[in-house]
Amino acid sequence: MLPAANDNPDGFQEPAELVALNERLLSYADGLWDASWPLQSTKSPELIKRIGCELQSLLNQWCLKSESDIRKTSSKQLLALKDPRLCRTLPLLYPCLEPGHCKWGIAIIREPNAVVASLLERNGDDMSPLKGFALWMRYNLDMVKCRSINPQISDWPIISFETLLKDAPGTLQPILKQWDNKGLFVEHQPEQELISKTAKSVPDRLSGLPKHWLELGQKFHSCLRESQTLNDVPKSVIQAVEQWLETTPELSHELLALEARRRAHLAEALAAERAKHVLSWRNL
Template sequence: MSESSTAILVLGMHRSGTSALTRVLNLLGAHVGDDLLAAKADNARGFWEHAEAVAIHDRLLTALGMSWHDPRELPAGWLASSAGRTAAGEVARLIERDMKGKRLWAVKDPRMCRLAPLWIEALRSLGIGAKAVLAVRDPYEVASSLHVRDGWSHQHTYLMWAEHLLEALRATADIPRALVSYEQLLGNWRMHIGRLADQLGISWDPGPEHAGPAIEAFLTPDERHHDVSHSGLDVQFGYVPPTFLKRLHAACVETSLDANWRRLDEFDRQFSAVAEVFAGPMDEVTTSRDKAAQVGLEQGHLAQERLERIHQLQVELEEAVRNQANLQTLAVERIERIHQLDAALATATTERGAFEALSAERIERIHQLQADLARLQHVELDLASRTSEMHSVRDQLKDLSNLAGSRWWALKRVVRPLRPSQSLSAPVKG
């Protein structure tokens, strides 16, 4: 691959709208691969994440002693570690296999906020242009969403939110990048998609005018289940985000519009200055939590197996009940079908009897018509004979008439000189 191929890294904290953003980019012509994670109940319209990329990220985090929901910073020098080198090779092979020859493609996984250097290095080694779109969402909405889905406390998620965003900003400082908020995407995607193209120096194919109907059908406001503008529970339940996060989110929205990334540098400096203070305690808390979880896991292993067996038996029983219900339903349907066929057969038998009676009437009528035709043919023959006789009589009458006329003329010529009127009345000349 070469610079003619451009990769968009979609970076954003979990539940920040990265799935919606990636699908929009995909509808605008960005290839996302074919091996995608299947949709789930918490993201019914799809995650639009490359399944193997997610697997690579999880293996790397596990090798580094971390997880996707770990609020701690990544270990220093992780990219140069053996696990990092292995993951880099896997990413490069994935790109070569699944993205080769694509003019524009995108990859998305919230873990990439922390692992972006892995992808940027792999892209540079392959001569592919790397660009990034950072997706942000109000930290309260993100924390509320993760609390419902995974049970994490708001405070835990707030720390994750800051880590993901600031590490993504740090990793993309040297490549073309743009920023878009979840609210902007839902509110006026056309304007902000155009802005992203301008800031990244790319073109969409197909453009928004052609992809618009599909994007409009995909981006529906009802998918936004946690809206800070409609929440009145923050203060009451102590869920309100720290002021630092509120200010950082507001600065991100401003930066998305004017691309003044310098205003975000100060937030990174402030966060990094205090990160060392709680890094140690965070390690201790996380280690203690992991040990407690391991002990609980070992103690509850047998119970878990029994619970799983009970659950399996329940599933099998439910399946058997469903099968029996299906068989009963099928039997009822078959019986009803038999009744329908019996009724249809009775109707057909009745119709056949009526048809046979009608057919008999028609055959009898045909015989009658044939007899009438025979009589008519006889009459026609007799009429033809009478007509011939009549013509013969007419010819004889004509001959007789002609003969009578000629005899009368001959007789008239003989008698004419003897007419008395001529011999008696003529005067005597003297």
């Protein structure tokens, strides 16, 4: 699992192998985890297919380990995957996965300002409120568009991260009941108490963005909160968000300028590091 961080002391609960695999996949599709532009899925089809096969192999290994644990404990266990990058990579990975791996899932949404605040804390100068906001829009847009992969994914329930923290049992029980009605029985183990928490209060990080952009983000977030499943999210808001991300010159210019500054800072840091090594070598 990925280690904990200052902004997430309890850990991310994300398998490091899955994260690394998704990072490679994003790079092959002309993207990174912090890219808000559309992925180019046709650029490296063979490489993308290879990564999909690697994921299937990983799943097989994890399932074998789970089956071994089941034999030891005489209890059935489920294997769940968590990585926000799946919002973007699932359409590329899905054709390589065995049927049934994506039958059950939960789409978790989070308040945009909280996401931006977390990104700023974790990434420092490599992040900005605008870039964080664009990433929130892109990831949630691509998550919703995953519903087109197959009807099973379109039926994935949507829940709020903040609501889940506040009342985990009350948030999850309706979903477990729905799954039970569809043939998947999941029982919470009484000895493992679900701990409710209060979402950390964060300062407003989005106040400097254009008002009409914020209004679109708020509308998108409201539509997500009001939708029971991915299939329920209105097409009109999906189209509006997609149009904003891909056809707004002011947004593109700002994001390109941010990326240029980031690369310039990286180049300066690398040059300083090289100069330090050269100086050390000369002093030998």
